[in-house]
Amino acid sequence: MEPDIASLAAMIADPSRAKMLTALLGGRALTATELALEADITAQTASNHLAKLLEKELLVVRKQGRHKYFQLAGEHIARLLENLMVLSHNMSSIKTGPNDPSLKVSRVCYDHMAGEVAVALYDSLLKQGFILDNIDHCTLSPAGERFFISLGADLTTITTKSRPICRPCLDWSERRSHLAGTLGQWILNDALQKGWAERDLVTRAIHFSPRGKRAFFNCYAIV
Known part of the structure; x- marks a missing residue:
């Protein structure tokens, strides 16, 4: 089976999900509420986006007590996002x-x-x-x-x-x-x-x- 590049690209291309992923580049774990604020979307919309990002293994979730914290799935995801930033700027004036x-x-x-x-x-x-x-x-x-x-x-x-x-x-x-x-x-x-x-x-x-x-x-x- 060939890698599903199109599906991954579509996942990152969504503006709200892109903002949430970028917010996690600092390495800190953030809650769904904090990520919703970063993306300027409702909590319910953020929850839907986070479920998709977890499904594609772009994020991991850590539970501490009643709280859930989201992080990038690893340095390889951070590297992917940084490389996409380079490409996006190279394609722009x-x-x-x-x-x-x-x-x-x-x-x-x-x-x-x-x-x-x-x-x-x-x-x-x-x-x-x-x-x-x-x-x-x-x-x-x-x-x-x-x-x-x-x-x-x-x-x-x-x-x-x-x-x-x-x-x-x-x-x-x-x-x-x-x-x-x-x-x-x-x-x-x-x-x-x-x-x-x-x-x-x-x-x-x-x-x-x-x-x-x-x-x-x-x-x-x-x-």
Whole structure:
């Protein structure tokens, strides 16, 4: 049986479902009510859309007490949505990138960092030989392993069979790669835990403090 591309495309193409999926790109779990507000639709309409998205395995639902929380089914769904954003902008004469300047600078892409800062980070890691880029995939070099261990990363913990430790992710605003994978997730979490940056839970923006930005750039030798 051939893959049903048309059915999947139609599922994502609906404007309300597209808004709901985009709202989940930040990696947070949201309730049906919150997603209805994001899509500007009624709760009943949102419930119908969510049932279809669950059926197509684009979303997963987590139950906690009486509440249900919806999330993207995985990083592969986030990657699909980011790639569709790139294509939609390439087919349009509209200026590329998000309208909110802070999103263009730095934002959350599922569980890792995207935007200008993330692309500059990827370039710096390449320049220093910490990651090796092979167009559609990248690898962590021995020098990179030593570097991240020195920063406190437990590579045995962040290395999993289900996800690559590092992977290039095409940035839809910059049209160049930023770092995804479990290492990309670790870098974002580390910056947040050190207080260098804060997440805007509403817009997905990542806001660096002046001191935090200097520390982050110095840590990764970003020019």
